[in-house]
Amino acid sequence: MTVTEAPPGSPAPAGPLPRKQPVRRKLVPYWLLLPGILWLLVFFALPLVYQASTSVQTGSLEEGFEVTWHFRTYRDALGEYYPQFLRSVLYAGTATTLCLLLGYPLAYLIAFKAGRWRNLLLVLVIAPFFTSFLIRTLAWKTILADGGPVVDVLSTIGFLDITGRLGMTEGNRVLATPLAVVTGLTYNFLPFMILPLYTSLERIDPRLHEAAGDLYAKPSTVFRKVTFPLSMPGVVSGTLLTFIPASGDYVNAELLGSTGTRMVGNVIQSQFLRVLDYPTAAALSFILMAVVLIVVTVYIRRAGTEDLV
């Protein structure tokens, strides 16, 4: 009796409630995402809009800059500085490949063979991050100094002859050559390769290796058919984490390189700070972003991982 008879004038209890509930629940994820979205908006979207605007402006410091939809800046910038773009992609690609070749065995060792040394080795991989990027890069100037032991050894064993013929070094020196820049990039971004590789290798169940062995697979076949395919997410994220920052890097080219090794990051810096041509600098940044996006998209499509796209 009392259940069915509601007092007159009071709202029907069953009516509005179920309708409100889903709306509020639907909004919860957005509330949770709010800090992240605000962060992206203020520190990514707004600067991006600002740079997009700058790239189609013309003017000078005296007269100010105004949006004139001057899209030619893009064509001029690309026409003028395409060698630096190619060089950036080439250097970053080489450094990424080297990182993979150096990082994979190390990550494999840490994940499967290191035993109780695992944590220590991981700390050693991260240890360089305890000093600043700049100091680490400057240290290479001492290590690779012209008369130093490293260059002496490389020269004695004929390594510098080979790299010299490839146009990677000049005479008996490494500093101020492409080799130095690529070495610096490889060194500085190596941990970004090793850590994702390690996490995806570590997740592989060792029993899969045993199972493959039971099925008469040679160790090399096990690696080819089981380990490597299962570590693909690590390979993809590692290469991306290395390639993307390396292609925009300018510190290594600035400190270890020479006039012939300047990358697009150096051009952007120079246009922005030295020449005060803000539109060209902004246009170059957008072109770099587009180039990286295209390279990365093609790569991910080909690598065929669902983890990132």
Added chain:
Amino acid sequence: MKQYQPEHLSEVQLAAVRRSLSSGRGALSRRSLLRATGTGALAMGGIGALNACGIPPASRAGGGAAASDDRSAEEKRIAFSNWTQYIDISEDEKGHPTLDAFTRRTGISVTYTEDINDNVEFFGKIRPQLAAGQDTGRDLINVTDWLAARMIRLGWAQKLDPAHLPNAYAHLSPQFRSPDWDPGRAYSYPWAGISTVIAYNSGATGGRRIESVSQLLEDRALRGRVACLSEMRDTVGMTLLDMGKDPGKVTGDDYDAAIAKIQQAVDTRQIRRFTGNDYTSDLDKGDIAACLAWAGDLVQLRVDNPDIQFVVPDAGYLTSSDNLLVPAKARHKANAEKLIDYYYEPPVAARLAAYINYVCPVEGVGPELARIDPALAENTLILPDKAMAAKAHAFRSLSSEEETAYEEKFAKLIGA
């Protein structure tokens, strides 16, 4: 681990729950989220927003409005931005004796920050505030003359009151009195003069003496071990002098000819790098055998490494200066003027020069410097004698268009 499944639901109900979570309206898929966020961002970043992002002209923002209400009388402090290692340091490395003495005498506390490493970078850092007509939070800055010229040209420096600068007016060396970019020093006073000369490491050159910029750019024995400076005026100016041209009257054609000459040295791999302050360690190690260098660095380097030699070319050398100026809208101009004037008292100037070893712009500092160290007083790199002063040349000040065009050409020369 097994996934949690509510047990008292039928197979059909379970399927419905799963469906609604993964594809129903209640589902927040990554795509729908991206779509919603993307639409919002697009609306934000519409054409209107693009249009609104222009940079106002300098004259409108700064101009006559460079001055600000000066709070010097109420607030006994100033913020002073300087280059690194460009002031005296006490024995315990905690204080700056000349600055501390200034505070003791005047009661004005100085927030001293070494945040200038590079002119172009520093300008990039303070430009947005100055362009927007805001206070940079700095009352006194120290920038090289071409940047001081640019800031004055843009109306981003405050005019100084000569009545507050009796010492500075009386003791400023004649050679610094009237640069073409600030006649009569209405806006700026030099902190130190900079001489650009040739330096070499005699160990690395095999005892060879490097005497001219031509030799630097063309002597094949030095191939790959020569550095030039990334300051456009220093490198091009020294090359112009070597070609018999006066950098004080440089024309577009002269400039192009000098660039072509340096370009040749870049193409033949004679030049290893263009450097900022970092040439000193390379020269010390011998990775750089010979280079263009700033004399103040050399005084210090030569103490540590006797192999390092310097040469003032017969063709002359380039001078420039670092200048103190009060940025637009700075709140403590009168206090800043007191500090400028203080550094023009000969005993204070001598202490500073003895520490930083750059050219001292203060007249009559010789006897004071001799009292600290007689060798310093005789060093022509710090107190140029007549013969040295006669060889000094300054790069003329450039108009805004010239500056952009010249810097663009130089940027291409150095690789970007």
